[in-house]
Amino acid sequence: MFRKKMTVSVSTLVPDQAIDEVPPPPRSGKPRRREGSAFLAVPALVWYLVFMIGPLAAMFVISLLNWPSIIAPGTWAGLGNFQRLFNDPTFWHAFGNTMLQLVIVLPLMIPLAFMAGYYLSLRPRGHRILSVLFFTPGLISVSTKAMMFFGILSPRGALNGLLQALGLDHLATAWLADPATALGCIIAVDLWSGIGYTAVLFSARLSSISGETYEAAKLDGATQWRIMWQIAFPIVKDFVGVTTMLQFLWTLFNSATIVLLLTKGGPGDASITLSYFVYDKAFISSQVGYSQAAGVVVFIVGLIGMILIRRLIRARD
C-alpha cells in the first residue's frame, strides 16, 4: 500500500500508527515498515553472491581461458577448451560413467527408499530401531564413509572375508582395483547410505497421512501394494520429485570426493566420473581452463537433468 521506502525507526512509527489505521490488510499489523525490512537480508545475500554465485559465474569465463596452473595467469583460448574436450576420449568415458551411475542410482534408490519409507510409516514392530539405523549414515561424512569402505573392500577386507566364509571364494576380488568392479563400488557406497536416509525422510512425510485414508481403501479390498502406490505415492509425489532432483545433483556433482578417496578414477580411468574429471584436470593435471570447460558441461548436464526430472514428475499427473 505504501510504495515509497519508509524509514524503519520505531520513533517515527508510533505517531503514524493512528493515521495508519485506514483499512488494515487481513492478518497483518503494520504494512508501512515492511517494505523496508527486506533490506535486512542484504548482507546475507551479498555474502551468498560473493562466495557462491561469483565463483560460479567465474567458471564460465575461466572455461574460455588457457590456464596452465592454478597460480599462473591465464590467456584467452576462446572455445578451444570445449573443442578439445569434445574430442577427449577420457571425457566421454567419464561422461558415460556418470550417466551409468545416474541410471543405476536414481531408479534403484528412489523407489526402494519410498517403499522402505512407506513400510516404516506403518509403524511395524521395531520401526524405532530401524529408523535410527537408517538415519545414522546421514551423519557420517563422505571421507569417513570412504575410509570405512576402503577397509571393507580391500583385498583382504570384510567383503572378501565374508565371501570366503560362505564358500564363494571365486567371487572374491580386489574390488577397488578391478576395472570391472571399481565403478560398481562407488555406486554401491552411494546406495548403501542413501536408501536408508531417504527412506526416513519419506516416512516422515508419509506419517502425515491419516490412517483413515488407508482404512477406507483396505475396506474396499485394496492390497497393501496398491495402497502404497495409488494412495500414498500420489500424496507425496511432489516431495519424491524434489528428493529425486537433489539426489540427482548430489550424484552428479559430489562423486568427486568418494572417487578421489577410493579409486582416484582408476584403475586406468575405469571409475572416473564427470566431477572427478573436473577435479583431476584442475588440481592434478593443472589445466585450469580445460577443467572449467568440463565444469560448464557438468553444470549444463545438471540443468538439463533437472528439467527432465521435473517433466517426468509433472507428466505423471
Added chain:
Amino acid sequence: MRLSRFSIGRLFAGAAVWFYALLLIIPVYYLLVSSVKSNTQIFADPFGLPTTWEFSNFPEAFDRVDLGSALLSSATITGFAEIVTLLLAIPAAHGLARAQGKLGAVMERIFALGFLIPGFAALVPTILLAIAMKLYGNPLFLILFFPATAMPLSVILLAQFIRSIPPEIEEAAQMDGAGRLKTLVRVIIPMAAPGIATVAILNFLGFWNEYLFSLLILAPNPSLRTVQVALPVLVTQQSADYGLLAAGILMTLAPVYLLYLLLQRQMENALIDGALK
C-alpha cells in the same frame, strides 16, 4: 482385519528392510572389532572377536595423523563459521519474514534457487578466490566461505519459523519502545529458538563433515588440517594398517555420534525439517 494377502507382502517387506538394516550394521561391527585387532588378526578372521586386544591402535592412530590438533582445527572452523552464519541469517530471515514488498519476495526466491546449486559446481573458482583474497592455506577462508554455502537453507528455514511468530508480539514490544535490534534479541530469537537450533545442527553437520574444500584450501598448511582431511592420511601412506584405520574412523565419528546421543530427537527433526521444507 488382518487379511492374509496383506501379511505375505508385509512379511516380505519386513525381511527386505531388516536385511538392509543388517547391511548397515555389519560395517559398524567390522569397524568395532577391527579397531582392536592387528592387521594379521583382521586378515585371518575378519569378523571374529579379537584374540588379543590391541587397544594401542587408538593412541597410535591419534598420534600418527595428529588428531588432537585436527579436532581443534575442525572445532574452530565449525564454531566460527556457525557464528558468522547465524549472525547473517537471523536478521535476514527476520527481514524477509516480515517483508511484504516485491523486493523481499525476489530475495527469498534467490535464496530458494540456491538449494539447487551444489558447492562443488564452483570448486575451482572458489580456490582461485581464496588465492586472490590472500587467504589460500588460511582457515579463515573456510570460516568465511562455509556460511555462504549454508545461507540458502538457513535463511529459508528461519524465515519460515519466524513467520509462525505472530507479528503482534513484536509490535507490542516496539510500542513499549524497543528498537529493532532489541526486538530481535529479546523477542524473535527466544521465540525462534527451536528453528535456530535446527539450523545450527544442520550447519554443524555440514561444516564438520566437509572434506573437499577443506582439503584444498588447507593443502599448503598440513598442520591446520581438519579431522575429515586428517583421517584419510592414515591410508595414503604406502602400508595401510586396517586396525589403525578402524580406530581412526571410530574416533572421527565419535564427536558427531556423541552429539547425536545427546540431541537425538532434535537432530532427527533438524535433518528431516531441512529436507522437507
